[in-house]
Amino acid sequence: MVKRDVYTHGHQPAAVNQHAKRTADVCAQFVRPFISPQSEILDVGCGPASITVGLAEWAVEGSVIGIDVGDEILQTAQGALDDSGLSNISLEQASVYELPYRDNSFDVTYAHQVLQHLADPVLAIQEMARVTKVGGHVAVRDADYYTMSCSPESKMIDEWRRIYHLVARHNGAEPDAGRHLLTWFHRAGLHQVECSATAGVYATKEERENWGLSWADRCLTTSFPSQAIDYGYATWEELEAISDGWREWAANPDGYFQFINGEAIAAVL
Numbered sequence: 001m002v003k004r005d006v007y008t009h010g011h012q013p014a015a016v017n018q019h020a021k022r023t024a025d026v027c028a029q030f031v032r033p034f035i036s037p038q039s040e041i042l043d044v045g046c047g048p049a050s051i052t053v054g055l056a057e058w059a060v061e062g063s064v065i066g067i068d069v070g071d072e073i074l075q076t077a078q079g080a081l082d083d084s085g086l087s088n089i090s091l092e093q094a095s096v097y098e099l100p101y102r103d104n105s106f107d108v109t110y111a112h113q114v115l116q117h118l119a120d121p122v123l124a125i126q127e128m129a130r131v132t133k134v135g136g137h138v139a140v141r142d143a144d145y146y147t148m149s150c151s152p153e154s155k156m157i158d159e160w161r162r163i164y165h166l167v168a169r170h171n172g173a174e175p176d177a178g179r180h181l182l183t184w185f186h187r188a189g190l191h192q193v194e195c196s197a198t199a200g201v202y203a204t205k206e207e208r209e210n211w212g213l214s215w216a217d218r219c220l221t222t223s224f225p226s227q228a229i230d231y232g233y234a235t236w237e238e239l240e241a242i243s244d245g246w247r248e249w250a251a252n253p254d255g256y257f258q259f260i261n262g263e264a265i266a267a268v269l
């Protein structure tokens, strides 16, 4: 039986629409030197596939397969593929714990903001390495929620971060994943690992609205608030106050938010 984790964010529009703004240029830049026009790439946990499309533009004579456990999100992803006009991408429903591919299939196996949601990230990396060709690379990028901080300081956003940690850990996942990637790669048997980090910054009106208004909605309309209430970590009234806190921050021209994304890329030997 394939492991099935509880996905903290949920695939409701407030979360998916924010994820769909991501690009390969920003989120997979550390992988770019390892991708050639002929690369065969697997994008694990592709979500709405905005990054998948960018990877396919880089591997224009190769191919990209995006996989995800969610079926509805794959319909959203299919829309992104259709809009892209690219013919070198396909999608499949699958779990990272049991990838439906032979050993040695891909030049690059990539997962963006996925390991932070898994109860067994080491098993996931092992399975990603299995389907990667000898000489190919496994690449992962994940946020570290502990580093999420803002100005002006906001008690409500601090409270959001506290509750998010509790909910994600209740789900058996590690929200500070970014700092643990090297350890997880080593435990998965990958020892030739290059680590880097890039900061997420939201400081313009558009960026504040992308992040702040998304979280204002996500605190009320996604799986996150349902889980927070079901697990006993927050009441609806507290979540409404946190949502208001996000709106207040997003409306402030001084509003600034930052966090670290950990990145790790390993050669498969």
Ligand SMILES: C[S@@+](CC[C@H](N)C(=O)[O-])C[C@H]1O[C@@H](n2cnc3c(N)ncnc32)[C@H](O)[C@@H]1O
Pocket (backbone or CB within 6 Å): 005, 007, 009, 019, 020, 022, 044, 045, 046, 047, 048, 049, 050, 051, 067, 068, 069, 070, 073, 094, 095, 096, 097, 111, 112, 113, 114, 117, 118
């Ligand atoms: C935060 S989203 C990231 C989506 C995309 N990679 C991006 O960065 O825009 C995490 C995705 O991982 C998927 N996911 C969660 N557990 C998974 C698993 N065991 N196997 C494959 N995908 C999984 C979720 O369904 C979700 O779409």
